[in-house]
Amino acid sequence: MKKILFYTNQFFGQIGGEEFAYTEPFFKEGKVGPSNAMAPQLKDDAEFVRSIICGDNYFAENIDKCLEFVKAQVEEVQPDLVIAGPAFNAGRFGIACSEVCKFVQQTYGIPSITGLYWENPAVEMYKQYCYIIETDKSAAGIRKAVPLIASLAKKLLNGEKLGTPKQEHYYPKGQRVNVFHEKDGATRAVEMLLKKLKGEPYETELEISVYEKVQPAPPIKDLKTAKIALCTTGGIVPMGNPDHMYAATAKFWKKYPVEGDCLEPGKWESVHAGYDPVYANEMPDRVAPYKVLKQLEKEGFIGELYPFLLTTTGNSTSVADATKFGQEMAEDLLKAEVQAAILTST
Numbered sequence: 001m002k003k004i005l006f007y008t009n010q011f012f013g014q015i016g017g018e019e020f021a022y023t024e025p026f027f028k029e030g031k032v033g034p035s036n037a038m039a040p041q042l043k044d045d046a047e048f049v050r051s052i053i054c055g056d057n058y059f060a061e062n063i064d065k066c067l068e069f070v071k072a073q074v075e076e077v078q079p080d081l082v083i084a085g086p087a088f089n090a091g092r093f094g095i096a097c098s099e100v101c102k103f104v105q106q107t108y109g110i111p112s113i114t115g116l117y118w119e120n121p122a123v124e125m126y127k128q129y130c131y132i133i134e135t136d137k138s139a140a141g142i143r144k145a146v147p148l149i150a151s152l153a154k155k156l157l158n159g160e161k162l163g164t165p166k167q168e169h170y171y172p173k174g175q176r177v178n179v180f181h182e183k184d185g186a187t188r189a190v191e192m193l194l195k196k197l198k199g200e201p202y203e204t205e206l207e208i209s210v211y212e213k214v215q216p217a218p219p220i221k222d223l224k225t226a227k228i229a230l231c232t233t234g235g236i237v238p239m240g241n242p243d244h245m246y247a248a249t250a251k252f253w254k255k256y257p258v259e260g261d262c263l264e265p266g267k268w269e270s271v272h273a274g275y276d277p278v279y280a281n282e283m284p285d286r287v288a289p290y291k292v293l294k295q296l297e298k299e300g301f302i303g304e305l306y307p308f309l310l311t312t313t314g315n316s317t318s319v320a321d322a323t324k325f326g327q328e329m330a331e332d333l334l335k336a337e338v339q340a341a342i343l344t345s346t
Contacts, residue, residue, distance in 0.1 A: 003049045003077060004047065004079055004081045004082070004153070006032070006052065007082065007083070007097060008034065008052070008053055009053070009056050010023045010056065012033035012034055012085075013028075013032055013051070013053030021058070022055050022058045023053070025066050025069040026053060026054075027050050027051060027052050027053070028051045028053065030049070031051060034085070034086065034145075037146045038083065038146050038149060038150050046153075049077055049079065050077050052069070052070060052073055052100075054096065056090070056096060056248075057092065057247055057248070059096040059099075060096070060248045060316075070100055071103075074104060074107075082101060082111075083113050084096075084097035086114060086115025088115070088135050088136065088139055089116075089117040089137045089138065091120060091317060094116050094316070098114055098116070098132065101126070101131075102130055105130050111131070112131065113152055113170075115135040115149055116133075116135060118171075119318050121319075123171055127172070127173055128174050131173075132170055133169055134148075134170065148169045155168075188205070220340050224302065227303060227306060227338045228303075229305075229338045230288055230305070230306070230309055230341070231309075231343045231344070232288040232310070233314030233343070233344075234314070234345060235247070235277075235314075235315070236263065236280070236309065237254065239267050239268060245311070245313060246313055247315065248273045249313075250314070250321065250325075252312070253312035254310075254311055256308060257307060257308055258308060263290050263309070264284075269284070272314075272315055273313075273315055274313075274314070274315035274346060287344060288344055293342070306338050310341075
């Protein structure tokens with residue numbers, strides 16, 4: 001019987017919710033969480049021999065340590081397949097699942113599968129490295145995700161030839177393969193064109209990426225009379241993080257008043273889990289340069305500096321949430337008669 005190593009987070013590992021997000025990695029023998037639903041569909045092919053459970057925040061802030069733990073489990077268990085998640089649209093969890101799969105696939109050549117919603121930032125980051133099954137947005141889609149993961153797992157375990165990404169329901173990995181067809185490309189192209197002209201359904205063989213076009217705002221006519229705001233996705237918040245800003249996968253943004261001419265060290269800190277915060281905590285202005293803008297205001301280069309910092313955490317934040325934050329920030333700034341905003345990252 002072949003062996004499967006499973007990875008999940010504190011929630012699906014049945015430890016607890018966000019209050020257990022800093023749980024260090026540990027393992028349980030056998031199944032846990034979603035693997036209980038997958039096991040019956042794979043009972044003739046393999047068994048879940050061990051489950052790794054790790055808190056989302058701990059993984060995000062200690063990736064190297066977590067991968068060392070995964071390494072130890074892989075070398076002890078010697079699995080034939082690794083399954084992580086599914087993580088749906090959970091950004092931190094999605095990064096963790098995908099990082100585990102990428103590590104195992106690249107280090108040991110062991111096939112690895114996870115499952116993510118298309119908007120999860122981990123899809124674009126990791127789809128070329130491992131198999132990522134398309135899932136619904138939330139855990140409510142677990143009933144759909146389990147059969148798809150199990151089906152792909154069966155084929156990988158048994159060395160069966162895989163169909164196209166569309167047939168197997170995983171995101172394309174950017175690999176081109178030759179496929180024999182009874183009709184040549186010119187014939188298929190004409191047939192496709194005729195269907196399109198007739199308004200009939202058709203499927204393209206060459207999907208082209210489509211990116212949203214954003215119309216740039218007109219330039220500021222006179223900076224010397226303009227009111228400028230400072231925004232950041234660098235996770236800069238008042239010391240102690242009073243509103244519990246997420247270290248990754250932010251679900252909200254905040255506006256904080258700034259007293260004085262800078263973000264005073266000791267009164268502000270970074271909670272961002274995507275970079276080492278030591279230097280940002282020593283001098284928060286390194287991430288959100290309020291001091292420089294205040295100096296430009298005094299010199300008359302800009303008319304007025306908005307006395308608030310608009311902040312969130314950009315680490316693993318979904319496109320949908322980021323778009324929502326931007327719209328809300330813009331509405332707030334318009335009410336304050338701000339003419340321009342500077343957005344800093346990390």
